[in-house]
Amino acid sequence: MGEAAVFERGPTILQIVDSPHGRLSVAICKDMSFPRLALQAGQAGVDIMLTGSSDFPTGITLNDPYRAVENGFTLIRPTYDGITYAMDPYERLLGQMNREFGEAGIMYLDVPTEGVRTAYGRFGDWLGWLSVALVGLFAAGAVVFGDRAPRPHSLEVKN
Incomplete structure (x- = not known):
């Protein structure tokens, strides 16, 4: 066509x-x-x-x-x-x-x-692929280590 x-x-x-x-x-x-x-x-x-x-x-x-x-x-x-x-x-x-x-x-x-x-003219798409890999790495890290952060203690109010 x-x-x-x-x-x-x-x-x-x-x-x-x-x-x-x-x-x-x-x-x-x-x-x-x-x-x-x-x-x-x-x-x-x-x-x-x-x-x-x-x-x-x-x-x-x-x-x-x-x-x-x-x-x-x-x-x-x-x-x-x-x-x-x-x-x-x-x-x-x-x-x-x-x-x-x-x-x-x-x-x-x-x-x-x-x-x-330019960096793109010299090296091509490597920066874009590196960015994709880093986003994947940080996303995996957030899933694995994200729930381990200490939580603040709640204060109880007594009457």
């Missing part, structure tokens, strides 16, 4: 190139919806990610900004018929242009050419 009926899945390996403007990578359309794909960019130290798209319906996609912050790269998202925008690794919107109605336009911006190394 949908795109899978027309397109074959590719190798899911981001192409990365070093340039005078930093380390660049390109993803298309909904690729940033897949955290593992974006993590490749974070682990490779990508500075600028280009994610071209043709949007329907138009709007700023929800996953792209998260991937930029998680992996520390500047995100430039040109669209054919949507909202073209650029944001830095701190999720600050640097500029946007709405092409919802198909008007031709060019967006000029100065963007950071050096990314930020």
